Structure formats: C-alpha cells, structure tokens
Amino acid sequence: MLDWVTDPFASPIVQRALVEVLILSVACGPLGVWVLLYRDAYAAESISHGMLPGLVVAALAGAPLLLGAAAGVLLAAAGIALVARDQRLGADVGVAVCVSGLFGLGGMLALSPDSPPRLQELLFGDLLGVSAGDLAVAAALAGFVVLALAVGHRSLALVGFDRAASPSLGARPLRWELALLAVLALTTVAAVQGLGNLLLVALVLAPAAAALSLARRLAAALALSVALAALAGSAGLMLSFHLHVAAGASVALCAVALALLALLAPARRPRLAA
Amino acid sequence: MTPGVVVRGLSGGYAPGRDALRDVWFAAEPGQIVGVLGPNGGGKTTLFRALLGELPIRHGELVLPGRPAYVPQTERARLDFPVSAFDVVLMGAYARTPWFRRVARGDRAAAHAALERVGLAGEARATFGALSGGQRQRVLIARALLQQAQVLLLDEPLSGVDGVSAARIAALFAELRNEGRTLLLATHDVRQASDWDRVLCLHNRQVDFGRPVAVLSPETLRETYGGELIVLEGGGRAVGVGHHAH
Numbered sequence: 392m393l394d395w396v397t398d399p400f401a402s403p404i405v406q407r408a409l410v411e412v413l414i415l416s417v418a419c420g421p422l423g424v425w426v427l428l429y430r431d432a433y434a435a436e437s438i439s440h441g442m443l444p445g446l447v448v449a450a451l452a453g454a455p456l457l458l459g460a461a462a463g464v465l466l467a468a469a470g471i472a473l474v475a476r477d478q479r480l481g482a483d484v485g486v487a488v489c490v491s492g493l494f495g496l497g498g499m500l501a502l503s504p505d506s507p508p509r510l511q512e513l514l515f516g517d518l519l520g521v522s523a524g525d526l527a528v529a530a531a532l533a534g535f536v537v538l539a540l541a542v543g544h545r546s547l548a549l550v551g552f553d554r555a556a557s558p559s560l561g562a563r564p565l566r567w568e569l570a571l572l573a574v575l576a577l578t579t580v581a582a583v584q585g586l587g588n589l590l591l592v593a594l595v596l597a598p599a600a601a602a603l604s605l606a607r608r609l610a611a612a613l614a615l616s617v618a619l620a621a622l623a624g625s626a627g628l629m630l631s632f633h634l635h636v637a638a639g640a641s642v643a644l645c646a647v648a649l650a651l652l653a654l655l656a657p658a659r660r661p662r663l664a665a
Numbered sequence: 666m667t668p669g670v671v672v673r674g675l676s677g678g679y680a681p682g683r684d685a686l687r688d689v690w691f692a693a694e695p696g697q698i699v700g701v702l703g704p705n706g707g708g709k710t711t712l713f714r715a716l717l718g719e720l721p722i723r724h725g726e727l728v729l730p731g732r733p734a735y736v737p738q739t740e741r742a743r744l745d746f747p748v749s750a751f752d753v754v755l756m757g758a759y760a761r762t763p764w765f766r767r768v769a770r771g772d773r774a775a776a777h778a779a780l781e782r783v784g785l786a787g788e789a790r791a792t793f794g795a796l797s798g799g800q801r802q803r804v805l806i807a808r809a810l811l812q813q814a815q816v817l818l819l820d821e822p823l824s825g826v827d828g829v830s831a832a833r834i835a836a837l838f839a840e841l842r843n844e845g846r847t848l849l850l851a852t853h854d855v856r857q858a859s860d861w862d863r864v865l866c867l868h869n870r871q872v873d874f875g876r877p878v879a880v881l882s883p884e885t886l887r888e889t890y891g892g893e894l895i896v897l898e899g900g901g902r903a904v905g906v907g908h909h910a911h
Binding site: 428541542543544545548549551552553555556558560606607609611612 | 732735752756764808812
C-alpha cells in the first residue's frame, strides 16, 4: 500500500509536478474561498477563458506566453469590472460580454495559419512538463497572491460581509472587489503552465467549496482550503500515475470529488436563521 | 455647547447634475436622538451617506465630531458569511488596526463588553447568520459601539425585530443619549419618532425639523409622505405606510 503511494513520486518529473501543485494550493485554496464568498465563481471560470487571445497574440509575436496570459487576463478582469460597475447590468453581464468577445477574438487568432501548435497545452496544462523555471515563476506569483490576501484580509471580510456598511468601517468596496479580480487573474497566470486555463478553475473553486461547507469560521475555511487543494493535487498525481491518465485532468477531478464528498457530509455549519 | 451634528444647506446626489437630497438644514446636539422620517426613496439613506462622506455634496456644509458609525439594516449583511457574533463586533476595530497586527487586546475586551451591553455576551461564539433578526441588529449596534463614534446613524434599527430585542435596543438608545452621543434613526414609524427628541422630515428635501410635538402634524406628514400616508384623526396620530424592506 505504501509503495502505491510513494512510487509515483520516485520520478523527478512527478516530484516537480507535486511541488507545482503544492505551490498552487497555497494560492488557489484561500483565493477560492474569497471568490466564492464574493460570488465571483462565474468570473473565475471566465477570466481563465478570457486569457486565450493574450496567449495566442504572445505566441504569434514570439513573446513569453506567460506575459500574454497575464495581459489577456488583466484585460478581461478590467473589462468585467468596468461593465459590472453599471448596476443595471451587474457582474454576470460584464463577464458574458467581455469573455465572449475575448474568447471569440482568441479563437479567430488561433485559427490563423500561424497559430502555435502547442496552444492545446496551455488550455489543458502540462503538469508533468513543468521546469525548474516554471516552479520559480509559480512560487513568486503564489507568494505575491498570499501576501496580497493577507494584506487585504480584513478589508475583504468587511466588504464581503456587509458591503453597504464597509466604507464606514474603513474599506472601499470597489477597490477590494477589483483587487480580488486582479489577484484571481494573477493566480490564473501562475497556474496556467501546470493545469491549463480550462482546468485550473477546479483547483481554485472545488477545495474552497469543500472548505466552506465544512468550516464554521473564515480562518478555518482558509486553512482547510489549502489542505484540501494540496490533498487533491497529491491524490490527482497518484491516480494519474497508476491509471495512466492526464495529470492536470486527474487533479481537477480529485478536487471536484473532494467538494462533492464535503457537500454530502453531515452539515457542520449551523442552520441559518430565517 | 458644540452641536453633535450640524448640516447647513446640504444638497447632493450620485448622478451628475441631479440632487437626490437638497436644502437640508438642521443641528442635533450631543445627547439627542433624532428620528429621520420619510418615504422610501425620500432621502433618509442618502442623508446618512452624506454624513459618512460617501455622497458627492454640491452645496452646503457638514460639521461632525469625528467619523460617524453606521448601523445598516440587518438583512443587508451576508447571513452565509462564516463569522461569529464576536467576529462581527471586532470589525468595528479594523479601521484602527494595521493589517499586520492582531486586533489589540483592549479592543477585544471592548468587543466582549459591547456584546454584553447589548445582552448577547452568551452568543459571542454563535454564527452571525444563525442569530434571530433582533439579535443580529444588536450585534451590529455592538459593532458601532466598538467604533467609539460620537454620532451613530441607524437605518431602521427597530424594523422587524422581536419584542425582547426592541426593548433592549430602546434601553440602549437611552443610555447612549445619557452618555452624550448623538443618534440619527431612520424610520417609517411615526409613533416611534414621536418618542424621540427631534424629528427630521425628508422628501428629497427637508420638509421640517424640530420637536416631535411641533413637527408631527398631519399637514407636515402629508407633505413628507405624499400619498403614502394614513391619518388617524381621532387620536391625532399619523401612520406612514408603504413600509417595506429595502
């Protein structure tokens, strides 16, 4: 049994993949908790899709793909935030308008004869192909994400709990809503190499959903989300090794399975008042 | 005596060139409770936003003894947020706590004391969303107490709360008045407002301000509420209608 667990991690390739998912767990877990508390899950899904034109343009221009992904995600985040400021439209319309447009633009560019042949890897990731340089970039970005969430923790809590009263308590709602989207964008960039921009959403949202359904307090939910994301990442790599399936997809499925198990578990949180 | 709140000729609004509230003049002294009456959309919350510095002011002047504390309607807070009653009260100390420091021991003790003052010392660890509406309102008032503000702005604090909580809250208002704090209470309930020291009637502009006995006449209330008013002539009482949760 022990061999079944340790064998996959004997290879340096899988060891690097494990380090990558552990690094991403530290950023993705807590970020996912905030994303769910701010009801930004749809935005999280869409921002990762919105980076497609940035990736393609970077590939066509010969620029680093990470740079293209960052530009695409920041463009999508800014567009969503701007459209969502109009309260008649709201965040969902902002996401639909911006992401549909960007995804269409990315598709048009990707269908050109000069589109890069490895574009698919950036959509679905290549967890087993991460290099030491990729790990360093992921670690730096994840470190920044964790620091940003720590700095903004109290303001995010004020705005998320009671938006109307938060300015009187010292937090500016729009600033922190935009900041959360920007951090989400950064995390998306950090995770794209390993998990791909279509699968990384699972590592952001699923462990957070599980943590929020199990924990009664914010601090506990944030800590638990890291542990569950790391568990999903490790279990996903093991399953990938033994079942010979794609590593990124395996990690994503394990994260979703954990969320389902948590939702099916007996309720830990108290029943809300009417 | 320095007035608690002075508003001189206030006009302002969010939309460019359109005032949501205009020509508001009043002064509330320390230790006074002012009922702010008006129909939905009449400018009660807009006035609070102006006093909190969140409303673009085009004309007029505000004088306040420091930043006011705001107590919103309880249903505006997220009930599914994973916080305890104590966590919520502690939010009142966030503005004076650097992000890298734990909330000071003194503030934590003050948060417990504030919960005790509103009669919820035993519910400190209870999840906020699991409390009753009246208990949640008392937690939000305890949070305002922790802000140590001289002026408290309360948005319909007695609306929809149970009898026990209403009695507790009314007793607390009396204590705060005796401490010299100024309270502005937005309400639809004319009968409630008649118990307070001053009444400010708004209908996108100031209709009247003064002692309840002078202000709460059927004529003033008709002007304040327009068609949303029933006047009970027999008892000389007027009741605002069109009451609903925001």
